[in-house]
Amino acid sequence: MNVETSLEYRNETPRWLGWAVPVLTVLAALTVGALPILLAQTDPITVYLTMFLDPLTSDYRTGQILTRATPLILAGLAVYLPLKAGLWNVGAEGQIYVGGIGAAVVALTVDAGIVVLLPLTLLAGALLGALWGFVPGYLLARWNANEIVTTLMLVFVAQNLNSYMIRSVLPGPSNYPYTETFPDTAVLPPLAESGILSHVHAGVLFVPIAAAAVYVIMDRTAFGFETTVFGSSQAAAEQSGMSRFKIIVVTMTIGGLLAGAAGVSQAAGTGGRLSEAISPGYGFTAIIIALLGRRGVPQVLAAGAFFALIYVGGNAVSTSTGLSTAIIDVVQALIFLFLITGEFFKRFTVDVRVTRDTAEVV
Amino acid sequence: MNDSMVAAEQAAGGADRAPLLEMRDVVKTFPGGVMANDHVDLEVRRGEIHGILGENGAGKSTLMKILYGLYVEDEGEIRLDGERLDITSPADALDVGIGMVHQHFMHVPKFTVVENVVLGLRESAYENPILRFLTRDYSAAIERIRDLTDRYGIDLDPEARVHDLDIGQKQRLEIVKALYRDVDLLVLDEPTAVLPPHETEQMFDILTSLVAEGDLSIIFISHKLDEVTEITDRVTVLRDGRVVDTLATAETTRAELAELMVGQEVLFDVEKEHRAPGDVALSARGITDRDYRGVDLVRNVDLTVREGEIVGLAGVSGNGQAALVESLVGVSEPDAGTISVKGTDLTGKPTRAFIDSGVSYVPADRTNEGSAADLDLTYNVMLKQYRQFRDGPFLDYDAGRALATDLVERFDIQVPDPETPVKHLSGGNLQKLILARELSLDPDVLVANQPTWGLDVGAIKYVHELLLEERDDGTAIFLVSENLDEVLQLSDRIAVIYEGEIVHETTASEADRERIGRYMTEGSNATDPVAQERDQ
Numbered sequence: 001m002n003v004e005t006s007l008e009y010r011n012e013t014p015r016w017l018g019w020a021v022p023v024l025t026v027l028a029a030l031t032v033g034a035l036p037i038l039l040a041q042t043d044p045i046t047v048y049l050t051m052f053l054d055p056l057t058s059d060y061r062t063g064q065i066l067t068r069a070t071p072l073i074l075a076g077l078a079v080y081l082p083l084k085a086g087l088w089n090v091g092a093e094g095q096i097y098v099g100g101i102g103a104a105v106v107a108l109t110v111d112a113g114i115v116v117l118l119p120l121t122l123l124a125g126a127l128l129g130a131l132w133g134f135v136p137g138y139l140l141a142r143w144n145a146n147e148i149v150t151t152l153m154l155v156f157v158a159q160n161l162n163s164y165m166i167r168s169v170l171p172g173p174s175n176y177p178y179t180e181t182f183p184d185t186a187v188l189p190p191l192a193e194s195g196i197l198s199h200v201h202a203g204v205l206f207v208p209i210a211a212a213a214v215y216v217i218m219d220r221t222a223f224g225f226e227t228t229v230f231g232s233s234q235a236a237a238e239q240s241g242m243s244r245f246k247i248i249v250v251t252m253t254i255g256g257l258l259a260g261a262a263g264v265s266q267a268a269g270t271g272g273r274l275s276e277a278i279s280p281g282y283g284f285t286a287i288i289i290a291l292l293g294r295r296g297v298p299q300v301l302a303a304g305a306f307f308a309l310i311y312v313g314g315n316a317v318s319t320s321t322g323l324s325t326a327i328i329d330v331v332q333a334l335i336f337l338f339l340i341t342g343e344f345f346k347r348f349t350v351d352v353r354v355t356r357d358t359a360e361v362v
Numbered sequence: 363m364n365d366s367m368v369a370a371e372q373a374a375g376g377a378d379r380a381p382l383l384e385m386r387d388v389v390k391t392f393p394g395g396v397m398a399n400d401h402v403d404l405e406v407r408r409g410e411i412h413g414i415l416g417e418n419g420a421g422k423s424t425l426m427k428i429l430y431g432l433y434v435e436d437e438g439e440i441r442l443d444g445e446r447l448d449i450t451s452p453a454d455a456l457d458v459g460i461g462m463v464h465q466h467f468m469h470v471p472k473f474t475v476v477e478n479v480v481l482g483l484r485e486s487a488y489e490n491p492i493l494r495f496l497t498r499d500y501s502a503a504i505e506r507i508r509d510l511t512d513r514y515g516i517d518l519d520p521e522a523r524v525h526d527l528d529i530g531q532k533q534r535l536e537i538v539k540a541l542y543r544d545v546d547l548l549v550l551d552e553p554t555a556v557l558p559p560h561e562t563e564q565m566f567d568i569l570t571s572l573v574a575e576g577d578l579s580i581i582f583i584s585h586k587l588d589e590v591t592e593i594t595d596r597v598t599v600l601r602d603g604r605v606v607d608t609l610a611t612a613e614t615t616r617a618e619l620a621e622l623m624v625g626q627e628v629l630f631d632v633e634k635e636h637r638a639p640g641d642v643a644l645s646a647r648g649i650t651d652r653d654y655r656g657v658d659l660v661r662n663v664d665l666t667v668r669e670g671e672i673v674g675l676a677g678v679s680g681n682g683q684a685a686l687v688e689s690l691v692g693v694s695e696p697d698a699g700t701i702s703v704k705g706t707d708l709t710g711k712p713t714r715a716f717i718d719s720g721v722s723y724v725p726a727d728r729t730n731e732g733s734a735a736d737l738d739l740t741y742n743v744m745l746k747q748y749r750q751f752r753d754g755p756f757l758d759y760d761a762g763r764a765l766a767t768d769l770v771e772r773f774d775i776q777v778p779d780p781e782t783p784v785k786h787l788s789g790g791n792l793q794k795l796i797l798a799r800e801l802s803l804d805p806d807v808l809v810a811n812q813p814t815w816g817l818d819v820g821a822i823k824y825v826h827e828l829l830l831e832e833r834d835d836g837t838a839i840f841l842v843s844e845n846l847d848e849v850l851q852l853s854d855r856i857a858v859i860y861e862g863e864i865v866h867e868t869t870a871s872e873a874d875r876e877r878i879g880r881y882m883t884e885g886s887n888a889t890d891p892v893a894q895e896r897d898q
Binding site: 236240 | 759
């Protein structure tokens with residue numbers, strides 16, 4: 001038998017495919033993921049039901065989804081906006097860390113009431129994040145330094161700076177890897193006394209603000225127009241008199257600012273202090289979120305929320321079924337992998353032809 | 363094969379043998395309905411140099427891209443040595459023995475010649491795959507390249523680095539790459555377009571020696587009559603996607619070929635009234651631009667374009683037109699020289715200042731520079747005008763859409779729907795869109811680089827009419843084209859660029875086609891035939 005496969009570039013993606021692909025790819029991932037779960041002698045159906053339904057049936061876990069989605073979506077937007085200009089900000093992780101550092105420095109050294117201190121904390125974290133985006137942007141615009149390399153390298157700078165701050169500058173009680181708890185005046189309060197919102201801190205409010213801002217910038221302003229054109233063709237943008245320098249520096253800086261806000265939300269909201277584990281890789285997951293959601297801000301929101309669900313569902317699985325977290329990680333990774341691969345089918349048609357051998361044809 | 367058979371076959375001569383390549387009834391239609399190849403038949407015999415002659419857009423490149431697997435034909439068949447071929451990629455083409463030398467060279471500049479030649483080939487002195495993977499022994503390959511170059515008299519050092527080679531050597535490298543892969547048929551796509559004249563002669567010598575042994579056949583694509591008559595054995599003339607005729611070169615004349623190529627009538631009459639030009643609109647003095655290695659692209663060019671006149675720049679591509687144009691529209695700043703528009707000095711100013719001063723620009727590269735190909739009509743119409751639709755930081759997209767609708771109607775642009783990315787438009791419609799945008803800015807100066815390249819006849823006519831209308835409205839137009847006829851038809855004044863210098867300037871009424879042609883190909887070395895006659 002001869003198997004021939006041919007790939008063809010799609011000129012247009014049918015509308016139904018846009019929705020069918022993510023659903024089908026997640027189902028395919030779950031099917032493959034059933035294998036390691038079975039090997040661990042656990043029932044995959046139970047695992048999946050727990051993973052997807054548990055988070056939605058308990059107040060605490062639903063609140064967790066919102067809390068988790070906050071840094072994921074903010075960092076996702078931090079990657080999305082530069083991506084619209086054709087730039088890869090793969091350093092949202094580092095921008096989250098410096099956001100946390102900025103918040104911690106103000107929260108632990110400035111003494112003021114909540115009305116002054118909380119905004120100041122936010123501002124410090126966001127601005128430091130913005131600086132972490134500005135530097136690669138400037139290096140690219142001025143010296144053509146590849147932004148993928150510089151943003152990634154600055155992640156390591158940020159992470160080690162964070163460790164240094166925690167261990168030497170703002171050390172916490174005894175030798176634990178975190179700072180003192182922030183004063184109440186610098187902590188993002190819960191949104192309600194009881195119910196789902198009592199498990200959610202005010203950092204979650206950054207999400208609608210940031211999403212609306214990014215949407216308006218990209219779809220309503222002249223700068224967003226320039227960014228879109230630049231992302232499609234640099235040469236067309238430049239011959240139209242648009243400033244390459246401005247587009248690169250501004251999109252990268254806003255990206256850094258958004259990820260910095262995610263860092264603030266992690267430190268001043270979720271932890272109430274700066275720790276070495278302020279982000280379990282949210283900034284890297286954000287790259288996948290931005291890729292899946294690159295068609296628009298609503299898609300980024302959806303992708304971020306879905307990833308939060310998977311994370312929280314994974315926790316639920318490990319506590320209620322005792323399945324090893326390593327296997328849950330495998331299943332989660334499979335879902336990410338399949339989703340990214342699924343993008344391929346939106347862009348190409350695959351034609352597989354199977355024919356019987358016809359004699360000796362050379 | 364014994365000797366007598368060889369002799370018999372040689373005696374039979376090329377003409378009676380089955381053709382090496384047969385293309386029958388090949389049809390290729392592009393989106394937008396342009397029939398680039400309309401039932402084309404082509405027959406190439408073993409051991410001949412077969413010319414394919416036609417103007418830009420006659421379908422030469424499309425036909426060759428089909429042969430080389432870059433396009434798939436809609437209808438028709440291709441046979442090589444009598445066997446039907448199904449070529450869907452260049453790798454397929456190479457497998458059956460068809461090699462192609464593109465106009466744009468494809469190699470890795472940091473590699474040596476031999477490394478470029480064996481790139482993609484998995485041959486090695488070792489059978490063991492691990493050893494093959496680990497070793498980089500090029501001695502066998504170098505020897506083979508030396509054999510080839512000695513045999514055919516090709517001047518090329520296999521161990522030289524490609525970035526040190528000059529343009530002629532790079533082209534020879536492309537030829538050697540194909541020979542190394544044992545091709546039977548070598549396609550050369552406008553090989554002389556990039557070559558200075560003395561290199562052209564050397565290349566012709568190589569081509570002659572390649573076919574001397576009778577094994578290899580060559581397809582030579584060109585729109586230059588003198589080259590085709592000099593080097594080919596037979597020639598197929600294409601016009602508007604159709605084969606007009608196939609002739610033995612020795613039995614035809616340049617005049618006959620020219621007529622076949624262009625058709626009986628002149629493509630279309632351009633009615634050009636004589637107008638007295640107005641004030642100076644665009645003035646450039648002493649423009650010099652160098653590439654990153656410090657090599658001069660443009661040398662000390664002075665240019666003046668007045669209101670209501672078209673100044674045409676003729677020249678073979680790659681003689682500095684791109685750098686000159688980018689300097690004139692402010693996309694890149696030249697290394698020396700001054701540029702002013704309507705008396706305002708714009709030297710060193712950003713692109714934006716040029717646009718605001720009334721400079722419109724039609725770039726040669728429609729899909730990358732002229733438009734943002736992934737974006738829709740509205741975005742592309744607003745590309746420059748968006749500044750007029752600003753309301754503080756915000757942008758009025760509705761006004762942009764209204765402008766788009768208006769331009770689509772006024773310029774008769776065929777678009778499936780306004781949301782379609784403009785990359786799906788046909789070349790003619792995309793160029794209309796770009797012109798519509800640039801002209802709606804109501805420019806004082808219009809710089810158009812290759813505005814009709816690759817367009818069909820109808821679209822060319824439309825573009826020409828637009829340019830003339832705009833001229834009559836008092837716009838100063840600087841037209842850069844490789845198509846000499848276009849320059850001659852449209853321009854009020856004509857300049858010829860050669861190796862970055864303006865070597866000849868004349869007016870429409872005094873223009874002499876032949877003389878301009880000589881300046882285009884030989885630069886200021888071209889001896890003026892008139893002056894020569896006078897001297898005698």
